[in-house]
Amino acid sequence: MQLLNETYSTERHEGRTIVIRDAQDDDLLDITRIYNMAVVVGGSTADLTPRNLDQRREWVYSHNPRDQYPVVVIEIDGKVAGFASLSKYHSRAGYSEITEFSYYVDKAYARQGLGTRLVRWLLDAAKRIGFRIAVCVVFADNAGSTALMNKFGFERYGYLPRACRNGERFLDVAYWYKELD
Numbered sequence: 001m002q003l004l005n006e007t008y009s010t011e012r013h014e015g016r017t018i019v020i021r022d023a024q025d026d027d028l029l030d031i032t033r034i035y036n037m038a039v040v041v042g043g044s045t046a047d048l049t050p051r052n053l054d055q056r057r058e059w060v061y062s063h064n065p066r067d068q069y070p071v072v073v074i075e076i077d078g079k080v081a082g083f084a085s086l087s088k089y090h091s092r093a094g095y096s097e098i099t100e101f102s103y104y105v106d107k108a109y110a111r112q113g114l115g116t117r118l119v120r121w122l123l124d125a126a127k128r129i130g131f132r133i134a135v136c137v138v139f140a141d142n143a144g145s146t147a148l149m150n151k152f153g154f155e156r157y158g159y160l161p162r163a164c165r166n167g168e169r170f171l172d173v174a175y176w177y178k179e180l181d
Contacts, residue, residue, distance in 0.1 A: 008072065008121060013113075016076050020121050023060060023071040023083060030073070030080035032056040034106050043139050043171070044104070046164045063087065068129055069099075072121065074114050081109040084118040086126055089135060097132035110144075119148050127180045134180055139164070140172035149176045 007021040023031060036050040051059075063069035063085055071085040084103035089095050103118040126134045138145040140159065149156070158175035165171075 008125075009117075017078075018114075018117065019075045020072050020117065021075070022066070023073050025057075027073050027080055027083070028053055028057055028060065031060065031083050034080070034082060034104050037107055038104050041107070042166050043142055044145070046166075048166065070125060072118075074105075074118055076109065076112075076114075081106050082114050082118060084122055086122060086129070086131075086134075097130070098135060099126050099129075099131045099133075100135050100137070101126070102136070115144065115148055116151070119152055123152065123178070123180070132179065132181055133177055135175065135177045138174050138176060140174045146174065149174075152178065154178045 007019060009018075009020045011018050032051060032053050035045070035047075035056060038044045039047045039050050060071050063071050069086050069088060072083065073080045074082045074084070082103065082105035084101065086099045086101050089098040089100045101119075101122045103115060103122065105114045105118070123134060134154075136145075136149060136154065138149060140146070154176040155178070156174050157177050160173045160175070162170035163173040
């Protein structure tokens, strides 16, 4: 599959250059590292064991066609600090106007506005592509992601208690949506 190679935004903020661009094969190590950081820390993915490079490559390449299901990275001064994607919500055709999105930020860059930038980019991209609804699945105790959902006007439409077993602990899941039209 051909990966797209576009830069979508470049900005200077507090002396740093922040770029959002299409993910490339060269980004797979960083995508894998950041994702595995979330797996190990817990509370933001239902994967219980770290993923390997081939598994993350397969995940990136499953976003097809890429002009409809992009995977992007966010860089600070040339270093990948996070990534995000729009994904197919469901394989049945009647759901084709709905997209599910996800985003992950390197813990070293937490609370610097990167999640906000990624969610804003994802929502703008979803509108541009023509999706009618965006959904996001968030662990209920993930205060940062819950705050972002509220900030961008998402509505919580579901709550599944004890949905995910993470070791000895169960995590509740909240389902969020936003109409885009």
